[in-house]
Amino acid sequence: xxxxxxxxxxxxxxxxxxxxxxxxxxxxxxxxxxxxxxxxxxxxxxxxxxxxxxxxxxxxxxxxxxxxxxxxxxxxxxxxxxxxxxxxxxxxxxxxxxxxxxxxxxxxxxxxxx
Amino acid sequence: xxxxxxxxxxxxxxxxxxxxxxxxxxxxxxxxxxxxxxxxxxxxxxxxxxxxxxxxxxxxxxxxxxxxxxxxxxxxxxxxxxxxxxxxxxxxxxxxxxxxxxxxxxxxxxxxxxx
Numbered sequence: 384x385x386x387x388x389x390x391x392x393x394x395x396x397x398x399x400x401x402x403x404x405x406x407x408x409x410x411x412x413x414x415x416x417x418x419x420x421x422x423x424x425x426x427x428x429x430x431x432x433x434x435x436x437x438x439x440x441x442x443x444x445x446x447x448x449x450x451x452x453x454x455x456x457x458x459x460x461x462x463x464x465x466x467x468x469x470x471x472x473x474x475x476x477x478x479x480x481x482x483x484x485x486x487x488x489x490x491x492x493x494x495x496x497x
Numbered sequence: 498x499x500x501x502x503x504x505x506x507x508x509x510x511x512x513x514x515x516x517x518x519x520x521x522x523x524x525x526x527x528x529x530x531x532x533x534x535x536x537x538x539x540x541x542x543x544x545x546x547x548x549x550x551x552x553x554x555x556x557x558x559x560x561x562x563x564x565x566x567x568x569x570x571x572x573x574x575x576x577x578x579x580x581x582x583x584x585x586x587x588x589x590x591x592x593x594x595x596x597x598x599x600x601x602x603x604x605x606x607x608x609x610x611x612x
Contacts (some may be wrong), residue, residue, distance in 0.1 A: 389540075417599065426586065426604040427541075476540050485531060486590075486600060488541035 385411050387479045389485045389489035396467055404492045406477030412457035413479035415442055416484070417442055418450070421474045467496045499524045503587055503603035510577055511611050518572040518606050520587030525565050528598060532572050532588040535605065541586065545572070549592075577610045584608070589597050 386409040396402050406416060415434050419427040429454050434437035439452040449471075451463040458478075464471055472495050480486040500523045510516055529548045533541040541607075545554045545561040547570070553562040560573040574581060584607045588600040 387540075426602045429599055432599060474538075478541075485543050487543060487545045488533070490540040491538075493538070 384482075385409075385479070385485075385487045387477065387487045387489040388439070389477055389492050391492060392490060393493040393495075395495045395497065398468055399466055401463055401465045402467055402494060403461055403475070404494075406460045406462070406479070407460045408418060408479040408487070410466060411418055411481050414457075414459075414482040416433065416454055416460040417478040417480065418460070418462050419476045419478065423493075427476060430462075435469055446473045467494070469496045474497045499527075499547065499589060499591055499601045501587055501589055501601050501603035503585075503606050505606065506604065507607045507609070509609040509611060512577060512579060514577050514610075516574050516608075517578055518574070518585050518587075518608070520570045520572070520603055522568045522570075522589050523600075524591070525568050526592050527565065528592045530561075530563055530570050530587065530589045531600065532559075532570075535584045535586060537584075543574040544585075574608075577608075579610045579612050582608055582610050 388407045390405045413467040418430045423426050429442050430445045431441045433454040435454050435457045441447045454460045456494050474491050476491045477489045502521045531546045532544045535541050547554050547563040558575040563570045586604040588602045588603040590600050591598040
């Protein structure tokens with residue numbers, strides 16, 4: 384299947400700092416990219432949907448000024464967690480989708496905010 | 498609003514057993530349904546994708562069926578192995594905006610296959 388990479392795979396940061404997570408589709412051009420977060424023993428919660436060159440669409444309850452999404456190209460999307468706090472600690476997973484095909488997921492990024 | 502349910506939340510079986518994982522969804526107007534596997538601390542691996550016009554898909558020891566009218570899908574795993582131990586997630590894609598509409602996930606079934 385198609386490959387989606389995320390970087391970094393884990394990050395530890397101090398409260399108040401910003402963290403950027405990259406998501407790349409390595410062997411296909413993604414029509415749409417999605418960002419999810421997952422708490423322990425819970426399912427994935429969609430945070431936002433982004434299409435290349437346009438603003439991301441955020442799900443209800445997700446602060447767009449806190450979780451900045453940039454979809455610079457058909458193979459790259461970034462999520463920046465601004466002014467991170469301990470409650471932002473979670474497992475963040477990106478996904479890339481090519482219209483009419485399966486949705487492929489990255490390996491996830493474990494964020495720990497101290 | 499689409500809701501996806503997977504029951505039970507956890508399942509433990511002896512190695513070699515054939516098993517069925519169930520998934521139900523409330524809105525039958527779906528574009529497709531996808532089964533994923535997630536290992537602890539890892540991302541999701543796509544197992545099978547069933548388009549709304551299809552009844553089933555097979556890959557190796559896995560077979561997924563779809564009954565759209567009744568809002569149900571099953572994932573059949575033949576001759577289970579300890580390596581099959583993982584969480585299995587069912588997700589449906591709606592038709593609101595066609596192929597780019599979002600996936601709605603169930604909470605998953607954590608499977609443990611005992612040697």
